[in-house]
Amino acid sequence: MSGLKKLAQETMVYGLSSIVGKFLNWCLVPLYSYVLSSSEEYGVMTEFYAWTALVIIILTYGMETGFFRFAGADKLAELRSNKVYSTTLTSIAVTSTLFAILICVFQGPISKAMGYVYHPEWVAMMGVTVAIDAFNSIPFAYLRFVNRPFTFAKLKIFNIIMNIILNIFFLVLCPRIYETSPEWVFWFYSPAYGVGYVFVSNLISSAMLTIALLAYVFVGPWAFDRRLLVRMLKYSLPLLLFGVAGIMDQTIDKMLFKSLYKGADAMEQLGIYGACFKVAMVMMMFTYAFKFAYEPFVFSKHGSADCKESYADAMKYYVITALGIFLGIVFYMDVLQYVIAPAYREGLAIIPVVLVAYLFQGVLSNLSLWYKLTDRTIYGAYISILGLVITVALNVAFVPKYSYWACVYATLACYTVMMLVSYFLGQKYYPVNYPLKDIGIYVLLTAVLYVAGMAVDFGALWANLLYRTALLGVFAVYLVKKDLPLSEIPVLGKLFKKSHSRIEKK
Secondary structure, eight states: OOOHHHHHHHHHHHHHHHHHHHHHHTHHHHHHHHHSSSSHHHHHHHHHHHHHHHHHHHHTTTTTHHHHHHTTTTTOOOOHHHHHHHHHHHHHHHHHHHHHHHHHTTTHHHHHTOOOOOOOHHHHHHHHHHHHHHHHHHHHHHHTTTHHHHHHHHHHHHHHHHHHHHIIIIIIHHHHHHHHHHHGGGEEEEEEEEHHHHHHHHHHHHHHHHHGGGGGSSOOOOOHHHHHHHHHHHHHHHHHHHHHHHHHHHHHHHHHHHHOOSSTHHHHHHHHHHHHHHTHHHHHHHHHHHHHHHHHHHHHHHHHHHHEEEEEEEEHHHHHHHHHHHHHHHHHHHGGGSSGGGGEEEEEEGGHHHHHHHHHHHHHHHHHHHHHHTTOOOHHHHHHHHHHHHHHHHHHHHHHHHHHHHHHHHHHHHHHHHHHHHHHHHHHHSSOOOHHHHHHHHHHHHHHHHHHHHEEEEEEESHHHHHHHHHHHHHHHHHHHTTOOGGTTHHHHHHHHHHHHHHHHO
């Protein structure tokens, strides 16, 4: 269990940085929804971010996982680890630089194809930003590899805080200054530029992060190895296909939405969908935090006597925590709705479905260990392509009639099928005895509590919240009695043991 405790500790650190960072980023959702002139502008931002999420997967082409795989192959050979790092960093630096140059050269045709002919610089800015972020991903992978979670956390939070400060400056302070003293800001600020300042903020904050990461770029002698790169690419390129298909499972609906939904309010609908999707980000925060710690943990535990038991326990506690997050969000939606402006709230009903889809995505990420450990990464690509086919087919068939509701259920169907296929293939090639019965009981308990919470309305906000809090307490009590004794909880465990020892002395 020591390895699992280490995973839990690192998940807490990565989770803290991820949750604090993403929470701070999440705070931009109300800012954007209340400050941007319309949900159409939020729709523009949603579309751009969907494309950049895809591009960064392409620009990293699976080399983060490849770095862990090859750097961890011989833990005693520090020189080998440095060689793997240098080779990985050099490869990503070259391809990212070439991409940034090309995107700047062809910003006009690209912006025209996307329907933003009057703002080609938006394409250039986001292209350069994503190229910088792709490069930065490798120093961050290095920090994870050398077990520097606190440094990782500080740098991630620094980046997000700078982005928030810049967004507040351009979207809140500059408009007020322009109204009273325009001579101070007219030379760089225009009120009509609107959502463009979101892209400006991203570019500046990413550039600042690169400067802060330089100390972890030059960590040893440069040792590029062409043959090693070929081996790494052979391992990682299937992950690129997997990554591209995987991220498109998440973003293809936002890329295609304005082409599929023929209503005049397509961008407004996309903006509502994008904003409400963000409200459910708490589940994704936890999933990403877990993934950051879980991937190095999987490779480090591989081959040990208790590795499969640890993987099974990790899955169980992931699902339990995710179910608790689900209940926490849906039970307090009456309060959470105020994080977005009234114009967006018609879409809040999608959140329970989105949360379940996020939960399945996290389970799928846990299940992915079987093809990563057995070097069958091509199966990850096949599974993701299957999910992509399902997503595209359902979106094409139903978005024209059902708008973003079709997107939500297509996402849920996609992750459900992918999760099941990955589980059954995993049991064939790398069987792990997951505690399905225990997990099933927690799922059933969550479903019962959810129905009970949503079925009763006392007509007063405070009464509803009190009732749902009591239901959440039922979940917590079952967890403590069944799987998480108070003595095992950090901080509380120490207090519990002290109290227990005092009682014994008496």
